Amino acid sequence: xxxxxxxxxxxxxxxHRPDPAIEQPTDAIVRxxxxxxxxxxxxxxxxxxxxxxxxxxxxxxxxIVEQVGDQVVxxxxxxxxxxxxxACDNTCPNCRAGxxxxxxxxxxxxxxxxxxxxxxxxxxxxxxxxxxxxxxxIPSLLTLSDVMGTGWHAAVMAGVQPGMTVAVVGxxxxxxxxxxxxxxxxxxxxxxxxxHEPRQRLATRFGATDIVAERxxxxxxxxxELTDGVGADVVLECVGTGEAMLQALSSVRAxxxxxxxxxxxxxEFPVRSMFxxxxxxxxxVAPVRQYLPDLMTDVLARAIEPGLVFDLExxxxxxxxxxAAMDSRRAIxxxxxx
Amino acid sequence: xxxxxxxxxxxxxxxHRPDPAIEQPTDAIVRxxxxxxxxxxxxxxxxxxxxxxxxxxxxxxxxIVEQVGDQVVxxxxxxxxxxxxxACDNTCPNCRAGxxxxxxxxxxxxxxxxxxxxxxxxxxxxxxxxxxxxxxxIPSLLTLSDVMGTGWHAAVMAGVQPGMTVAVVGxxxxxxxxxxxxxxxxxxxxxxxxxHEPRQRLATRFGATDIVAERxxxxxxxxxELTDGVGADVVLECVGTGEAMLQALSSVRAxxxxxxxxxxxxxEFPVRSMFxxxxxxxxxVAPVRQYLPDLMTDVLARAIEPGLVFDLExxxxxxxxxxAAMDSRRAIxxxxxx
Numbered sequence: 001x002x003x004x005x006x007x008x009x010x011x012x013x014x015x016h017r018p019d020p021a022i023e024q025p026t027d028a029i030v031r032x033x034x035x036x037x038x039x040x041x042x043x044x045x046x047x048x049x050x051x052x053x054x055x056x057x058x059x060x061x062x063x064i065v066e067q068v069g070d071q072v073v074x075x076x077x078x079x080x081x082x083x084x085x086x087a088c089d090n091t092c093p094n095c096r097a098g099x100x101x102x103x104x105x106x107x108x109x110x111x112x113x114x115x116x117x118x119x120x121x122x123x124x125x126x127x128x129x130x131x132x133x134x135x136x137x138i139p140s141l142l143t144l145s146d147v148m149g150t151g152w153h154a155a156v157m158a159g160v161q162p163g164m165t166v167a168v169v170g171x172x173x174x175x176x177x178x179x180x181x182x183x184x185x186x187x188x189x190x191x192x193x194x195x196h197e198p199r200q201r202l203a204t205r206f207g208a209t210d211i212v213a214e215r216x217x218x219x220x221x222x223x224x225e226l227t228d229g230v231g232a233d234v235v236l237e238c239v240g241t242g243e244a245m246l247q248a249l250s251s252v253r254a255x256x257x258x259x260x261x262x263x264x265x266x267x268e269f270p271v272r273s274m275f276x277x278x279x280x281x282x283x284x285v286a287p288v289r290q291y292l293p294d295l296m297t298d299v300l301a302r303a304i305e306p307g308l309v310f311d312l313e314x315x316x317x318x319x320x321x322x323x324a325a326m327d328s329r330r331a332i333x334x335x336x337x338x
Numbered sequence: 339x340x341x342x343x344x345x346x347x348x349x350x351x352x353x354h355r356p357d358p359a360i361e362q363p364t365d366a367i368v369r370x371x372x373x374x375x376x377x378x379x380x381x382x383x384x385x386x387x388x389x390x391x392x393x394x395x396x397x398x399x400x401x402i403v404e405q406v407g408d409q410v411v412x413x414x415x416x417x418x419x420x421x422x423x424x425a426c427d428n429t430c431p432n433c434r435a436g437x438x439x440x441x442x443x444x445x446x447x448x449x450x451x452x453x454x455x456x457x458x459x460x461x462x463x464x465x466x467x468x469x470x471x472x473x474x475x476i477p478s479l480l481t482l483s484d485v486m487g488t489g490w491h492a493a494v495m496a497g498v499q500p501g502m503t504v505a506v507v508g509x510x511x512x513x514x515x516x517x518x519x520x521x522x523x524x525x526x527x528x529x530x531x532x533x534h535e536p537r538q539r540l541a542t543r544f545g546a547t548d549i550v551a552e553r554x555x556x557x558x559x560x561x562x563e564l565t566d567g568v569g570a571d572v573v574l575e576c577v578g579t580g581e582a583m584l585q586a587l588s589s590v591r592a593x594x595x596x597x598x599x600x601x602x603x604x605x606e607f608p609v610r611s612m613f614x615x616x617x618x619x620x621x622x623v624a625p626v627r628q629y630l631p632d633l634m635t636d637v638l639a640r641a642i643e644p645g646l647v648f649d650l651e652x653x654x655x656x657x658x659x660x661x662a663a664m665d666s667r668r669a670i671x672x673x674x675x676x
Binding site: 093094097098099101102157228229230253254255257260263264267268269271272274275276277278279280281282283284285287 | 431432435436437439440495566567568591592593595598601602605606607609610612613614615616617618619620621622623625
């Protein structure tokens with residue numbers, strides 16, 4: 001089969017690789033129907049996380065089960081499945097508490113931007129659709145592998161409740177999904193912080209009631225202006241930089257919460273000012289497996305369409321172009337079909 | 339009148355001071371019935387916060403209203419009142435949201451370890467009992483000025499819910515009140531971390547189901563042992579040191595919350611490990627004014643007895659001995675009567 005290898009910063013290649021095989025009796029082999037590039041893939045692509053040797057890359061996928069190991073009982077060949085961006089047993093205490101990303105037996109995939117994938121712990125990891133989904137639902141189902149579940153997690157961690165005012169920092173796919181999640185969870189006001197017109201449009205389509213194009217101090221001032229001077233009830237931080245976190249912490253009201261899901265790069269928490277204002281933070285690696293069944297139901301019912309975050313579709317063989325398009329922000333998110 | 343002046347680290351004196359007078363039409367003058375020494379008073383007493391010049395000290399009190407300014411409408415002379423450890427208007431957006439410690443017009447007192455006190459913003463700040471309380475209720479009512487409301491806040495910020503397992507770091511008056519709060523909020527298991535037998539006893543009386551005497555890594559291991567290896571659902575951090583915060587963050591389960599109310603001294607949040615485990619933090623200067631009316635009702639109904647944290651009572655004139663007793667941990671908390 002062919003799969004994607006990140007050789008070095010900026011150097012992505014679609015290469016011949018050995019076909020994956022069942023290694024453990026709990027494995028499944030999935031033939032991918034669609035995969036994509038994640039904002040977090042851009043960290044090593046941009047050289048902001050070290051790339052010490054060539055490695056397979058990608059962690060989002062939907063596909064058709066080809067084969068299962070002897071101990072797999074809930075998943076069968078032929079099913080259309082969605083996998084969270086990690087494998088988990090879904091039975092340990094952390095999984096049962098809804099934090100599958102902290103599964104006692106969590107596993108990370110060996111590169112999902114490929115034609116075939118070995119999925120460990122298939123029973124705990126994979127969620128199958130009741131029947132083969134319509135083709136136009138594939139993009140939205142694919143987002144449940146990561147970005148939609150991650151945006152949803154930001155909103156859950158922030159504690160979004162009906163009637164609240166939410167501000168969202170970050171207009172990437174996760175931030176946009178955070179807007180959608182906030183609206184779905186009943187926020188009466190959703191302030192999307194974005195300077196890019198196509199992303200502003202999508203934020204509005206996802207339920208944003210206000211757009212703030214300003215950044216830094218001006219952005220904070222604008223959020224305060226929109227909220228009677230007090231700040232948003234909660235803020236979703238969907239970037240992962242120190243600047244974005246400060247923007248979030250400064251835009252939230254006294255007593256408010258920041259839900260954060262951007263992988264932290266240079267983030268520090270200013271303890272004393274958080275203490276003085278009773279501003280809390282909660283977030284982390286999103287347990288998207290928790291949210292997957294409910295969000296899948298919503299997608300299949302066409303109640304939500306998170307797949308709109310994909311504004312470019314390419315053949316998987318053109319994966320290098322997909323990275324380049326996202327790196328230059330020509331595309332919000334690129335869907336790849338093997 | 340006489341009041342307490344902190345001259346320098348370790349140097350507390352009870353001295354003649356001018357009687358306070360109404361300065362603004364929203365002021366009240368209160369003749370104190372009881373006051374006390376707070377754990378946070380020990381920071382400057384121990385030289386851990388700088389004392390640059392002699393200053394009045396103390397922020398907890400109950401008393402009888404002597405006089406009110408022209409614009410005070412809800413409080414009248416003769417009433418028995420409890421004040422939170424700060425003055426607030428209780429009408430601004432932050433107050434209405436329940437975060438009175440972030441009141442737009444918050445004021446800090448000029449030393450409550452005294453005979454008379456000027457209370458600014460009397461209508462917003464003071465809470466009067468329906469009638470003069472029985473003398474044996476005075477200690478419990480006094481705790482509502484700070485430590486009981488602060489322990490309660492830790493539990494609220496951590497999100498204590500019925501059935502949860504809570505661990506409490508810190509066996510000072512606030513930590514003990516955090517134990518009481520957790521039990522009142524329905525925690526099914528409350529693990530008090532304490533090495534001191536009298537404090538362990540009081541924790542048990544307040545509702546602790548388990549005592550952990552170990553500290554640091556051994557303390558964390560013991561909490562995990564008690565919780566099937568996963569950690570407590572939430573942890574209350576009631577000290578304010580870096581060690582206590584690390585103890586709290588390490589004792590909580592993946593996806594759990596740390597509610598913190600100890601004034602941070604040398605606390606840093608380890609962003610990456612918090613992110614990896616989805617552990618959140620929320621807390622700050624406790625808006626005890628929010629909790630005061632309900633907790634007062636509970637005290638007057640004798641449903642809770644937080645006043646048990648006072649294990650020494652002295653005449654206010656012996657305030658220096660009160661500091662010494664708390665500094666050496668001979669006393670948990672000292673009540674002072676003018």
